[in-house]
Amino acid sequence: MEIIVHKYGGTSVGTPEKIKSVAQRIKKVREAGFEVVVVVSAMGHTTDELIDLMQKVTDSPDPREYDMLVSTGEQVSAALLAMALQAMGCPAVSLTGGQAGVVTEDIYKKARIKEIKLDRLKKELKSGKVVVITGFQGVDSHGDIITIGRGGSDTSAVAIAAALKAQVCEIFTDVDGVYTTDPRIVPEARKLRYISYEEMLELASLGAQVLHPRSVECASIYNMVIHLRHAQKDIEGTYIMSPERILDSLDAARDKEGGKMEKKEAVRGIALDENIAKLGILNVPDRPGTAAKIFGTLAKEKINVDMIVQSIHSQGTQADLAFTVDRPELKKAVEIAERVAKELQAAGVVADSDVSKVSLVGIGMVSQPGTAAKMFETLSDAGINIQLITTSEIKISCVVKAEQGKKAVQMLHKAFGLEKVA
Amino acid sequence: MEIIVHKYGGTSVGTPEKIKSVAQRIKKVREAGFEVVVVVSAMGHTTDELIDLMQKVTDSPDPREYDMLVSTGEQVSAALLAMALQAMGCPAVSLTGGQAGVVTEDIYKKARIKEIKLDRLKKELKSGKVVVITGFQGVDSHGDIITIGRGGSDTSAVAIAAALKAQVCEIFTDVDGVYTTDPRIVPEARKLRYISYEEMLELASLGAQVLHPRSVECASIYNMVIHLRHAQKDIEGTYIMSPERILDSLDAARDKEGGKMEKKEAVRGIALDENIAKLGILNVPDRPGTAAKIFGTLAKEKINVDMIVQSIHSQGTQADLAFTVDRPELKKAVEIAERVAKELQAAGVVADSDVSKVSLVGIGMVSQPGTAAKMFETLSDAGINIQLITTSEIKISCVVKAEQGKKAVQMLHKAFGLEKVA
Numbered sequence: 001m002e003i004i005v006h007k008y009g010g011t012s013v014g015t016p017e018k019i020k021s022v023a024q025r026i027k028k029v030r031e032a033g034f035e036v037v038v039v040v041s042a043m044g045h046t047t048d049e050l051i052d053l054m055q056k057v058t059d060s061p062d063p064r065e066y067d068m069l070v071s072t073g074e075q076v077s078a079a080l081l082a083m084a085l086q087a088m089g090c091p092a093v094s095l096t097g098g099q100a101g102v103v104t105e106d107i108y109k110k111a112r113i114k115e116i117k118l119d120r121l122k123k124e125l126k127s128g129k130v131v132v133i134t135g136f137q138g139v140d141s142h143g144d145i146i147t148i149g150r151g152g153s154d155t156s157a158v159a160i161a162a163a164l165k166a167q168v169c170e171i172f173t174d175v176d177g178v179y180t181t182d183p184r185i186v187p188e189a190r191k192l193r194y195i196s197y198e199e200m201l202e203l204a205s206l207g208a209q210v211l212h213p214r215s216v217e218c219a220s221i222y223n224m225v226i227h228l229r230h231a232q233k234d235i236e237g238t239y240i241m242s243p244e245r246i247l248d249s250l251d252a253a254r255d256k257e258g259g260k261m262e263k264k265e266a267v268r269g270i271a272l273d274e275n276i277a278k279l280g281i282l283n284v285p286d287r288p289g290t291a292a293k294i295f296g297t298l299a300k301e302k303i304n305v306d307m308i309v310q311s312i313h314s315q316g317t318q319a320d321l322a323f324t325v326d327r328p329e330l331k332k333a334v335e336i337a338e339r340v341a342k343e344l345q346a347a348g349v350v351a352d353s354d355v356s357k358v359s360l361v362g363i364g365m366v367s368q369p370g371t372a373a374k375m376f377e378t379l380s381d382a383g384i385n386i387q388l389i390t391t392s393e394i395k396i397s398c399v400v401k402a403e404q405g406k407k408a409v410q411m412l413h414k415a416f417g418l419e420k421v422a
Numbered sequence: 423m424e425i426i427v428h429k430y431g432g433t434s435v436g437t438p439e440k441i442k443s444v445a446q447r448i449k450k451v452r453e454a455g456f457e458v459v460v461v462v463s464a465m466g467h468t469t470d471e472l473i474d475l476m477q478k479v480t481d482s483p484d485p486r487e488y489d490m491l492v493s494t495g496e497q498v499s500a501a502l503l504a505m506a507l508q509a510m511g512c513p514a515v516s517l518t519g520g521q522a523g524v525v526t527e528d529i530y531k532k533a534r535i536k537e538i539k540l541d542r543l544k545k546e547l548k549s550g551k552v553v554v555i556t557g558f559q560g561v562d563s564h565g566d567i568i569t570i571g572r573g574g575s576d577t578s579a580v581a582i583a584a585a586l587k588a589q590v591c592e593i594f595t596d597v598d599g600v601y602t603t604d605p606r607i608v609p610e611a612r613k614l615r616y617i618s619y620e621e622m623l624e625l626a627s628l629g630a631q632v633l634h635p636r637s638v639e640c641a642s643i644y645n646m647v648i649h650l651r652h653a654q655k656d657i658e659g660t661y662i663m664s665p666e667r668i669l670d671s672l673d674a675a676r677d678k679e680g681g682k683m684e685k686k687e688a689v690r691g692i693a694l695d696e697n698i699a700k701l702g703i704l705n706v707p708d709r710p711g712t713a714a715k716i717f718g719t720l721a722k723e724k725i726n727v728d729m730i731v732q733s734i735h736s737q738g739t740q741a742d743l744a745f746t747v748d749r750p751e752l753k754k755a756v757e758i759a760e761r762v763a764k765e766l767q768a769a770g771v772v773a774d775s776d777v778s779k780v781s782l783v784g785i786g787m788v789s790q791p792g793t794a795a796k797m798f799e800t801l802s803d804a805g806i807n808i809q810l811i812t813t814s815e816i817k818i819s820c821v822v823k824a825e826q827g828k829k830a831v832q833m834l835h836k837a838f839g840l841e842k843v844a
Contacts, residue, residue, distance in 0.1 A: 050498065058509035065504045065515075068518075075494045076494050078490070080475065083487045093487075
């Protein structure tokens with residue numbers, strides 16, 4: 001029998017009514033002849049409430065106890081969902097991460113999954129039950145409860161799906177799928193039927209927060225198809241899979257629809273990140289080790305640096321270094337940058353939090369060299385000045401003035417014809 | 423190093439502030455040179471809230487999933503208490519029942535504890551940590567979470583104390599200790615310094631709901647001293663222990679206080695149970711098997727029967743049977759009694775919910791035969807009619823009209839001089 005893995009986020013199991021509605025959906029899939037494994041997050045804001053409670057007890061919680069505490073949220077929703085299924089006459093059992101055989105590294109709060117021991121899971125499936133597993137957690141080699149980082153339930157689901165060689169990992173959420181861009185910015189934004197792992201990874205880390213990036217990474221390693229879809233609607237969402245599979249699917253669709261499918265576009269999505277700030281270190285002596293010194297120090301202080309641009313002065317002995325950080329970390333980043341700038345005898349540090357980052361994403365861009373030029377031209381025509389540029393094989397990002405970010409996305413969406421993307 | 427086990431109920435860990443106050447107390451005991459193991463209940467009304475949530479999902483929850491659900495409450499409080507201890511510089515670790523080695527029968531919701539595997543517990547104690555364990559739960563032979571019945575945290579604490587051969591099991595609650603009777607009824611009621619397991623068992627099952635009866639039973643088997651005391655006050659409460667130990671303690675106190683200790687009274691406490699109802703089955707044919715038929719049927723329907731009195735008619739071929747049940751179960755009990763009465767060709771069933779039960783408890787009563795007579799005389803003098811009487815070696819119970827219950831307790835408390843009991 002084919003296995004399907006479902007994953008439901010906190011919003012989808014936020015109330016007893018929603019839990020019952022989710023149970024109905026699962027029951028239908030079971031009755032259609034599939035074995036179903038379900039991974040659940042904690043109900044609604046449970047995890048945040050537990051953390052609030054914790055902060056009233058201590059400022060510096062021990063990571064082990066943190067994991068012990070927050071892992072209870074998923075246990076509650078898993079038990080309730082199993083009960084709801086049983087109440088509908090659908091045999092079910094809930095398992096904690098540990099009971100389900102999810103073994104992690106011995107690192108509290110942000111472990112990676114090491115392996116999934118399938119004995120219990122397979123036994124329960126064989127006995128005809130839907131198995132509901134607490135997401136976001138496993139046990140370490142000592143049997144202690146370990147969580148795998150916020151949003152980790154997506155990763156739990158993909159890892160379990162991969163271990164079980166499931167047909168698909170369906171991730172249910174409160175959006176219809178992955179869009180060409182945020183529909184609140186561009187009403188014509190289209191839902192993508194397919195997107196590759198690489199594109200999804202870029203979009204996820206660029207602020208399209210529909211899927212945890214680690215889950216996409218895990219899916220790409222095991223070539224597991226993710227179907228991202230709406231928990232309350234009975235429509236298809238977006239399939240996240242390898243470019244080869246996408247081509248096969250497109251070919252199949254083209255055959256079926258008699259060649260009506262659109263030509264695959266180079267640009268698949270546009271992301272806007274409004275949570276960034278820009279720093280510049282001016283006149284840095286251009287000698288080996290300076291970049292390592294600057295970014296090594298920032299990394300040691302857990303400052304996440306995104307874009308890095310180094311421009312060489314004409315005289316060739318000094319360079320300006322510009323980079324972006326998450327906006328809430330700007331103050332700390334400036335302090336560190338000023339300290340390092342002094343050590344390096346740079347001229348000084350400038351900071352600007354009034355910026356946004358606009359990115360084009362698409363694995364087809366690598367073979368269409370005109371994309372970057374078209375992007376710059378579009379922004380220029382719209383009177384939008386570009387402050388920083390970085391490019392990768394599948395992404396071009398530009399930093400612009402914050403107030404121009406949304407306009408940039410709208411212009412680019414239109415220029416690249418994304419309202420027609422399949 | 424001597425081990426002391428603490429147990430804190432839901433009220434004592436009901437808020438982050440209370441958790442911190444409990445942590446302070448534990449820290450002091452640790453610093454006084456004891457190894458401390460702490461057993462906690464769920465915070466405040468957590469368990470009830472989880473059950474409310476559950477009832478919105480299903481009317482007939484699977485016991486396994488019920489246990490999976492409600493066991494999360496203790497996990498939250500255990501983790502928070504461990505964090506609070508750590509924040510005060512006191513090394514601590516929280517363990518689930520399973521991690522602490524509490525192995526139960528394979529019976530969900532009301533298992534008994536089979537054994538406690540001490541490896542992990544001893545390892546953590548040896549490393550200098552206070553160990554905080556979730557009460558009310560363990561795991562079965564399959565590693566599934568099992569709860570041991572409402573109020574079971576008391577039993578967890580005593581069982582763990584017994585397994586560790588702890589010096590004492592201190593049970594912290596929101597009362598000062600065990601009183602000669604309910605101080606709300608008799609303001610002169612005195613806190614008992616000592617009470618035997620048997621007396622405590624009777625008082626506990628008679629409505630003095632300060633301690634779970636199973637915990638007392640477990641303590642008596644392993645001769646574990648329970649110290650029942652107030653969580654927010656730094657005063658001694660009541661020691662629950664064997665009669666031999668009580669005598670030793672009294673002798674020691676007498677020696678110390680120069681003979682000022684009172685003579686040990688036959689009656690140690692008076693309980694009032696206002697939650698009962700009385701049933702009578704009239705003219706039951708007096709032949710073997712009728713009582714078995716009646717009470718067997720009630721037991722099968724889970725009706726808890728307390729006092730049973732059979733009175734023989736003068737002609738000797740018929741008897742009247744009277745018994746008491748919990749008041750909320752009266753309706754169901756009457757239905758069953760009427761059905762059985764018909765089968766047995768008895769004359770009929772009478773029921774009365776307007777009654778209370780007053781009980782004297784004391785292990786010294788067995789050697790003082792005048793106690794029962796004095797009780798009946800006292801009630802008679804107060805104009806209180808006795809409807810049913812049952813006696814055991816350490817208890818005499820009388821059913822009286824509900825409105826006279828409190829007065830009966832007040833009169834008896836005075837008549838037996840309980841305001842002077844030690």
